[in-house]
Amino acid sequence: MTLQYVSSPAAVSRETGGELGGARLGQAQAVVAPGWPVQGIFAPLLGCTAAVLHETWLCAGPVVAGLSEEVNWRRAGDVLFGVIEVEEARFAGVPGKTALQAASEEAYDRIFRLLDAQGLPQLWRVWNYLAAINEESDGLERYRQFNIGRQDAFLAYHRGTTGNVPAACALGVSGGPVSIAFMAGKTPAVPVENPRQVSAYNYPSEYGPRSPTFSRAALVYPPGQEILFISGTASIVGHRTVHLGDVAAQTTEAMANIAAVVGEANRAARGSAYAMPELSYRIYIRHAGDFAAVRAALAPLIGGAEAVYVQADICRADLLVEIEAMASQSLGS
Ligand code: 3EB
Numbered sequence: 001m002t003l004q005y006v007s008s009p010a011a012v013s014r015e016t017g018g019e020l021g022g023a024r025l026g027q028a029q030a031v032v033a034p035g036w037p038v039q040g041i042f043a044p045l046l047g048c049t050a051a052v053l054h055e056t057w058l059c060a061g062p063v064v065a066g067l068s069e070e071v072n073w074r075r076a077g078d079v080l081f082g083v084i085e086v087e088e089a090r091f092a093g094v095p096g097k098t099a100l101q102a103a104s105e106e107a108y109d110r111i112f113r114l115l116d117a118q119g120l121p122q123l124w125r126v127w128n129y130l131a132a133i134n135e136e137s138d139g140l141e142r143y144r145q146f147n148i149g150r151q152d153a154f155l156a157y158h159r160g161t162t163g164n165v166p167a168a169c170a171l172g173v174s175g176g177p178v179s180i181a182f183m184a185g186k187t188p189a190v191p192v193e194n195p196r197q198v199s200a201y202n203y204p205s206e207y208g209p210r211s212p213t214f215s216r217a218a219l220v221y222p223p224g225q226e227i228l229f230i231s232g233t234a235s236i237v238g239h240r241t242v243h244l245g246d247v248a249a250q251t252t253e254a255m256a257n258i259a260a261v262v263g264e265a266n267r268a269a270r271g272s273a274y275a276m277p278e279l280s281y282r283i284y285i286r287h288a289g290d291f292a293a294v295r296a297a298l299a300p301l302i303g304g305a306e307a308v309y310v311q312a313d314i315c316r317a318d319l320l321v322e323i324e325a326m327a328s329q330s331l332g333s
Pocket of ligand 1: 128168169170200212213214231232233234236315316
């Protein structure tokens with residue numbers, strides 16, 4: 001069973017039997033629900049002639065599908081992909097919790113219950129999107145509210161909140177429900193940290209009452225395969241944002257962080273070493289007008305690598321760009 005990631009402006013129109021799940025990127029999406037779980041990421045594409053991109057994880061072999069507490073999921077062998085969307089308004093009035101905090105906690109609770117029930121407890125990679133991520137409500141920035149709910153769910157389901165935590169990204173979109181997609185499996189992910197950065201789960205409390213629960217990258221192992229997921233990576237050195245207001249310098253710094261993470265990942269990788277121009281990138285830019293500057297700063301670093309640019313808000317108000325990446329290889333037996 002090998003997972004293959006494909007990206008196309010055209011929707012996969014007919015089920016071939018091997019779709020595990022995926023994402024739709026772009027502002028103007030015709031919401032056609034395919035048979036498999038798809039995360040709608042309603043964020044404008046930049047520098048792309050297509051209005052929408054359809055990204056799909058293909059797998060060989062039969063899939064099992066289900067809908068569990070509103071988690072739409074598919075499983076192929078011992079790999080599971082799922083999507084859950086939660087309307088915050090339904091969680092207003094939960095005592096002692098903001099609606100976003102309660103909604104985030106409930107979404108992760110449901111994911112953990114599903115994974116436990118499926119016997120696939122290892123969360124590998126999570127994609128988090130929420131509206132108005134930098135806005136303050138109830139006296140706390142919304143990203144920080146999300147972090148409380150996420151961490152409480154990890155604690156409630158007796159999962160560590162440091163060390164063995166999934167790779168992730170967390171971005172702001174213009175509206176809609178809290179949307180979380182995830183990939184999970186039976187074997188533990190190998191977490192990778194960045195020696196240039198404080199681990200996010202150890203951020204000091206000046207960034208919020210609870211630290212974010214994610215690793216800088218994860219190596220994961222579908223049968224016969226190794227996938228490197230590099231989490232959303234920004235212009236942070238130690239725990240501080242650097243290059244305030246300079247999007248080109250923030251881009252170069254984020255790439256220096258990715259280079260450091262790739263270096264660490266290569267020490268743990270079972271297959272051959274990963275190289276920066278061979279990764280596939282997704283770049284989130286806060287201000288659409290910064291697109292040309294970001295692309296120019298990236299060009300010498302990634303060559304002709306696959307790169308998708310999206311307008312989205314980054315989870316610290318002073319961050320102008322965030323970059324995630326992935327790569328995959330088959331492993332000889
Ligand atoms: C950072 O390094 C930038 O909360 O899941 C990157 C990746 C970031 C994931 C998350 C946040 C998350 O802190 C922000």
